[in-house]
Amino acid sequence: MLVWKSIRRTGAQLILINFTNLNSSHMKILVIGGTGLTGRLVTKKLANLGHQVIIGSPSHGVDLMTGEGLSQALENTEIVIDLSNSSSPEEENAIRFFQTAGKNLVKAELAANIRHHLVLSIVGTDDALEIGYLRAKKYQEDNIKNSGIPYTIIRSTQFYEHTDAIIAVQGRGDEVFVSKIDYQPIALEDVTDYIVQFALEEPKNGTVEIAGPTRANMDDFVAKYIEIAGKPIKVVSDEDSKYMHLVVPRSLLVPAEEYNAGKIHFEDWALSTLEN
Numbered sequence: 001m002l003v004w005k006s007i008r009r010t011g012a013q014l015i016l017i018n019f020t021n022l023n024s025s026h027m028k029i030l031v032i033g034g035t036g037l038t039g040r041l042v043t044k045k046l047a048n049l050g051h052q053v054i055i056g057s058p059s060h061g062v063d064l065m066t067g068e069g070l071s072q073a074l075e076n077t078e079i080v081i082d083l084s085n086s087s088s089p090e091e092e093n094a095i096r097f098f099q100t101a102g103k104n105l106v107k108a109e110l111a112a113n114i115r116h117h118l119v120l121s122i123v124g125t126d127d128a129l130e131i132g133y134l135r136a137k138k139y140q141e142d143n144i145k146n147s148g149i150p151y152t153i154i155r156s157t158q159f160y161e162h163t164d165a166i167i168a169v170q171g172r173g174d175e176v177f178v179s180k181i182d183y184q185p186i187a188l189e190d191v192t193d194y195i196v197q198f199a200l201e202e203p204k205n206g207t208v209e210i211a212g213p214t215r216a217n218m219d220d221f222v223a224k225y226i227e228i229a230g231k232p233i234k235v236v237s238d239e240d241s242k243y244m245h246l247v248v249p250r251s252l253l254v255p256a257e258e259y260n261a262g263k264i265h266f267e268d269w270a271l272s273t274l275e276n
């Protein structure tokens with residue numbers, strides 16, 4: 001609560017002006033994974049809006065695996081945004097992380113009476129549960145759905161910022177093999193805006209999806225990026241439905257139905273990112 005008082009003299013009269021800004025929209029928010037790729041931007045945006053942001057990560061004394069520092073970080077906290085991630089996407093590691101982290105987090109949040117828990121998940125999580133990382137994310141989602149804590153799950157498509165990783169993983173020499181599966185990535189900046197927007201709204205107690213403004217084949221996105229970057233790499237279009245060497249359903253990486261679209265177009269993002 002910010003209070004300013006000032007006294008002004010008008011002629012012979014003393015007028016007391018008491019501006020009281022009961023800005024209840026400024027809240028205490030815990031961002032788990034606040035040091036990560038997404039968490040850093042979300043933390044910055046919330047702080048710029050005037051919220052009190054606590055960063056929850058091992059380097060800031062909060063460890064979801066052991067529960068260390070959680071109850072202190074949750075004291076008087078109203079909203080929790082979970083942007084944590086396992087140290088690798090490998091099946092056993094991811095499942096262990098999201099199971100243990102989820103249990104510890106829910107227990108601590110119930111004790112702290114948290115008003116809203118928002119978690120960032122991935123589109124298509126139900127559609128390829130044979131992929132260990134998606135099974136781990138599904139566990140993370142179900143854990144919060146069944147907790148009794150008011151929640152919102154955001155399922156996002158892949159980020160534009162992920163394009164270099166596709167080239168690195170699927171590339172061989174001066175060629176990169178990319179399939180023609182449906183792809184609708186989104187800029188991290190748009191993801192950040194949606195996380196902040198939904199976190200500050202009432203809990204949906206359900207799932208919302210977000211995606212970029214354009215759907216095309218994955219090889220077209222990668223070819224455009226390589227063209228703008230001027231990289232000496234040739235895109236070889238693969239007919240099989242593969243992503244990061246895994247065979248996946250053709251529409252796994254795009255929203256299922258209604259979704260919230262990002263504003264930033266891929267080409268504009270690539271031009272501004274690559275020239276900086």
Ligand SMILES: NC(=O)c1ccc[n+]([C@@H]2O[C@H](COP(=O)([O-])OP(=O)(O)OC[C@H]3O[C@@H](n4cnc5c(N)ncnc54)[C@H](OP(=O)(O)O)[C@@H]3O)[C@@H](O)[C@H]2O)c1
Pocket residue numbers: 032033034035036037038039056057058059060062063064065066083084085086087120121122123137156157158159162
């Ligand atoms: N990247 C994508 O394309 C994409 C798309 C859709 C959804 N998502 C989801 O978004 C989430 C965030 O992804 P990201 O790529 O932004 O994450 P990231 O860069 O890998 O960062 C992971 C964060 O988790 C924290 N963390 C790790 N172990 C922890 C622990 N034991 N306790 C508390 N915090 C811990 C890390 O803290 P330290 O820095 O201290 O290690 C770091 O802040 C993930 O769950 C991912 O599935 C990502």
